[in-house]
Amino acid sequence: MDEIDLKIVSTLQKDARISLKKLADICFISAPAVSTRLSHLEERGIINNYQTAIDYKVLGFPIKAYVSLRLSPTDKEAFYPYIKSVGNVISCDCVTGSYSQIITCYFKSTKSLDNFINDIQRFGETKTQIVFSTSVDPRPLELNPGKNYF
Amino acid sequence: MDEIDLKIVSTLQKDARISLKKLADICFISAPAVSTRLSHLEERGIINNYQTAIDYKVLGFPIKAYVSLRLSPTDKEAFYPYIKSVGNVISCDCVTGSYSQIITCYFKSTKSLDNFINDIQRFGETKTQIVFSTSVDPRPLELNPGKNYF
DNA sequence: TTTTTAAATCAATCTCATCCATGTGAATCC
């Protein structure tokens, strides 16, 4: 994980479809060299996958919500496979604080969000925060040390 | 936005680096046809960008946190440009409930997270939830109607 | 019916990715 790897990763973060040749030009190494480095980054799990950021509103999912869940420890085994299987959920984290899980999800309507909440209430108490507007769209983390304030 | 566009979008979501040729095979149309459709999807803003999912732990950002902020309406104008400028922040949403903003962010240490929280407290009261573990990693939304429960 | 438009195909060209043989420099061992 040297300077060049960092350059590859940070460039790919912003444009996952860039060609190896352009990456090679940016990094001042040959295209085959970029190719082997990329493979290693994937093998080592530093690069997990390549995703496309979509406007979910246009595709019929205008409702984004953060659902917090007070999950009792005994239900964890049942909860994890369940939450993975729900296609509306794009992330789920176990966190500190009084609510143990934060679920980020998208829905076609408030009604289907309501159905979801009713369904997961068997795992514990919930709190739902619906998104009005987004000021920072899901974006890559800034890796350049100079540009991070903290 | 027909069946083929949906197929293109949902395929790209899972693998943004797939070749146009493979996309063409999957959609049963020619490669140039995929190319023009892709351009249109980008122009219309349905596809925003292509991102690479990185293991931030390995790159020195082991701390993920959700920071909730009770932002007073008068401070909004100052807050939005500020929060955009912080490279540690990967998303920020205005939500319903007693806290008006949910900020998702990554840090090198709890100390730098602490610095960040101290900094944004000038905008209002905060609540921080640090991520212990992740059961559903940031993933694309399931667009196939058959696979969505809600 | 005719015209227009949008979008597809095909063939040709050009760009790009990959493979393989070769070369280079740093660390290790005799």
Place this chain on the structure above:
DNA sequence: GGATTCACATGGATGAGATTGATTTAAAAA
């Protein structure tokens, strides 16, 4: 010190993929 090894980079060749332009088709508008 000189030889060996290993990791990694390069360069050229080959094959795969992207793009362009000309043409065709089909559906909607006049």
